[in-house]
Amino acid sequence: MMADRSRRAQQRWRGAAVAALMLGAFSIASCTPPVSTGAFRSTGQIETKLKRGVSTKTDVLSLLGVPNGPGSWLLPALDPSPREIWYYEDMAMSGSTLRMQMIFVFFKGNLYDGYLWTSGAGALETKF
């Protein structure tokens, strides 16, 4: 009789401990702040605000901000001199969802010459 009671009490304590652990783990997981490099700005306005061969780097800076990096590219058949390219990145992780986007802005001299935007937003999810 006494042994039964003691076993039940032990089981109750074990159950409570497991529940407390699970609650703690859930709290920590739900409190993890999202990590982000900062979302892109004004991307919806690229088509309307930037005009190929007309807009300048200052216009691109005003719209998209300071890029994450500059570089140059060369297609000898198109142009014998290298052209400048700006690179923007946006990465964010919230829970099991990852957002990753990149924009490449092309220039011809000081003038805007086009862009390339690739996005994995909504497509990348960690599966457990």
Next chain:
Amino acid sequence: MTLILDPCTDRTGTKDRDLAKEATEAFRTALSKIKDFVVAADGRYRLTCEVTDYQEGSAFTRWLLPGRGQTVGKISAIVTDAKTGETQTIIVGEARVRSGGFYTIGAYSYIMSSAVDEVVKKLDAWAHGEVSAAPTLRPFEHRGRTSEDAG
């Protein structure tokens, strides 16, 4: 080195402070302290800056929960050739108050100037050739294949 200092832009959407103005003033002050930089309307290079992150934080939260309540200021700047528009360098400066107690009260008031100081320090290093200019992808030398190459 003569620089045209464009007014900074605030990208954080902060309502209760004029961070753009604060950052611009901080740049003007920090640049004036370095004798090699002269801010002029007809400068050789153009400095464009923006505030990309600002978190006011809380000294009490930092004291209570280490790692939380950080005060953050982040500035991005790009230097271009004023004549050709060619990008010279991109510099990011960040200042954080991660930990500390009540002696860190008021960190929000100097976090922007700390971030700007970081940018200007890197800018000075760049101007003296201590760090390389903007990394450039070196295009490979193109050489068309001819019938002679094929032997």
